[in-house]
Amino acid sequence: MERFPSASALIGAWKPDRPVIGLRPHAAGMAARWFLQHFPGDVAYAYKANSSVFLLGALYGAGIRKFDVASIPEIEDAATIPGAELHFMHPVKSRTAIRRAFAEFGVRSFTLDSEEELKKIAEETGGCRDLILWVRVAVPSHNSKIPLERKYGVAGAKAARLLVKARQAAKELGITFHVGSQTATPEAYTTALAEVGKLIARAGVVLDRLDVGGGFPSLYEEDGAPAPLSAFVRAIVDGVERLPIGERCRLMCEPGRALVAEAESLIVRVDARRGNELFINDGSYGTLFDAAHMDFNFPVRLIGRETEAGEPMTAFSFWGPTCDTIDFMKGPFLLPARIKEGDYIEIGNTGAYGRAIAGRFNGYGAFDEAILLDQPMLTMYPAEVEQSERRESRREAQQVQA
């Protein structure tokens, strides 16, 4: 894949007619290294967030070997990664999916949130006792942009009963939860872990594993930035310390967004301007679903031409290229007031779930790809970025000397 020092350099060389996903695999590597260094347990990557082989390669290079997978196609892909340990963390699976995951791909780790699912797993694995069974418990979402609380998870007496039954069937019993994606405050994990503590006491089971899920935030706007990731880890460590579990209980997290959001930008062209509305060549049916439907305010910058000194900024909203009126991104996206048709915009930190949910409605949605060597537009990993910039300038200085 072609490499460019920045999105601006790419525009200079390509003048692309289609949207371009600019990949920064090094950013995925930095994020993975941060989690592997700072999270006191296993780090599994939530495969659904982005399955680009370039990002998977960077995560693997950083040391990620565990993957949260949710479907047979994800398992088929992830199983090709050398030494991959797969956890099938979807609480509702078809019988075929359980059977194939177990028999064809050697998966031994499954999530469930009902006795019916437990029965399905037992039947489709031939009563195998060598299983890690994770009971997905319901926890409240606090300050999450994408709460997941209503769909999955079991609570109260039902959860306690399920834990006891799963304990009898499993070699290792785990509890898993998800506080909701893009959770801005660490207290969400504190509350969730307190719920988990009550459940363990109520069920009276010994727990072998505890998975605190994903939900760790990325940075989309400088104003109102989430708490630093270290505060999330601290809240989790404190919460786990208060649980009635032994030393041997193994901790895991399964971030998606936090590992890959910064690792891609989307480069779009302005095809028309109407006042403060820009018609761009990708949108909600493409990689910008979250900007349209979840009110994500991605960072933006004009690229490919110099802005004039003192050029004022204006708040814009975006229309995507399809004919649908819901293909609209309210923003506000701050860009130079004189932006015009033919200009290009870099939309940053689109690596999580952007391309993963993009479709081809109306004949749009196709994109090109290139590697970008510069740093993400906004980062949750400032120390790692600084370190990598220092390394880069040392390398450049050595090249000049040579």
Ligand SMILES: Cc1ncc(COP(=O)(O)O)c(C=O)c1O
């Ligand atoms: C079971 C499970 N684990 C992990 C994730 C990743 O979450 P995030 O991207 O918020 O870290 C998800 C996302 O939906 C999920 O459903």
